Amino acid sequence: MTVTFLGCGYLGLTYAAVFAAAGIKTYAVELNPDRLNPLKQGKAFFFEEGLEELISVGLKNGKLIPTDSYKDSIPNSDVVFSSVGTPDNPDGSPNLDYIYAAANEAAKYMSPKTIFVQKSTVPVGTGSKIITLFDDNDSKAIYMSSPEFLAESTSVRDVLYYDRLVIGGTDKKGTDAILKLHETVDNQRDQIAKIAGIKPVKRLDERVFVSIKSAELIKAAANSFLALKISFANSIAKLADASGADIVEVMDGVGIDQRIGRAFLNAGRGYGGGCFPKDVSGLIHSASDYGVDLSIMEAAQELNESMPGYIANRIKQILGGLKGKKIAVLGLSFKAGTSDVRQSPGIKIANLLDIAGSSVSVYDPHANGEAKKDLRSGIKIGQSALEAADDANAVIIATAWPEFRDLDFSQLKQTMLGTLIYDADNALDKDQVKKEGFVFSAPGRSA
Ligand code: UDX
8 A cells, every 4th residue: 555644744754754664655745845855864853752763764665755746646645644734823723724725635636546534633523524625526535534642752652552543434445444554554563663762562452433523523532631631730739839738649649540540640830732732722612613612621721821820920939039030941842752842831931931030041952943933032042951050040840851850960059059949840859859958849849
């Protein structure tokens, strides 16, 4: 089988690289030259563990074919995956322009035998509209929905080892093609993981066969529920701060209950990235389009948006003001393990402190470059954690990179002017930091 991925962003590029490494002839269609040109040279436009190793294998074995041409790729493909971006509109609703543009353009080159699989996250009901579009057009391609569940920083691992493969749509040929492609990858997953330098993990490997609409809603609901868990943990963190409990102890206790689970109950500076903020607001808009009240998600969203300001305010209380204080923010990517800075809480915190009159310096091991455009102009970007922390009254750990956990705290103490460490991503060993003579604080751990 030959496949095409339309859109080589964080999702499409990872899938294309894994499929090609499994020996599947894969066209990687990307219209943005800033992404396509590096890809032709074996480079990803973002940092993700193991990805460039797989890209290089795909380019060498000729199975990965980067191109900007629908015409050269789609007519030769049995399956076309749509993995284009869905940015936000200013009102928070998803902008589906790329989704429809890709479907429209692809329709020009598909036949009734082509299987078109939607991988991007789209509002429930989008598939029906694209099916009408294909039917109105001569292509009459088969439409299926198979949303992805990969998380950045573990993308390659998540494509290889997964809990569920959702297949939305009842067409037999479409279902069989998706199953066969995944089987091809699954049969070689340990070898591909080895090339990528990733440890194999055990997952459930469930296949979930549902309607297109259910598949669309599974994806939106799963992401929104995880975001809800995080916002719930952050609400309890505020209560822990006010009452003197410790949020890590609380969530460790709560999460032991298998009905609840410990995952996604890490309180901190809130969720960021290209998925949760967008998917939560997308679900709210989608519900409202269907006349359904989803105020539970509005509350989760509001709580999340409050976290950077909450943290800036806590630091203000501890330092006795922010104006004129020198503060270092360590961690600018939205989570550790990626250079992606979309909706990054660390950047939001740094900008808020700058607005409040602090002198802010920042550092991230992989995201300094990508963060620059989103940081206010007065903020200094350091080349190391210690450089950013030089003479600082306080250091904020905004993203839990391992190198911040492993910091030489006695050296940090000598570098800093003050002694406050604010562990905004709840990443550090509180007792170890205190032992070094620091004042330690974190969301939900200020007791
Ligand atoms: C998410 C989903 O996990 C993935 O299944 C989906 O396909 C895409 O969206 P991603 O956004 O890449 O993946 O990362 P994730 O690990 O889910 O983290 C999202 C944000 O939540 C990050 O900012 C992270 O720091 C934050 N987070 C996560 C918390 O604040 N607390 C937690 O307990 C977990």
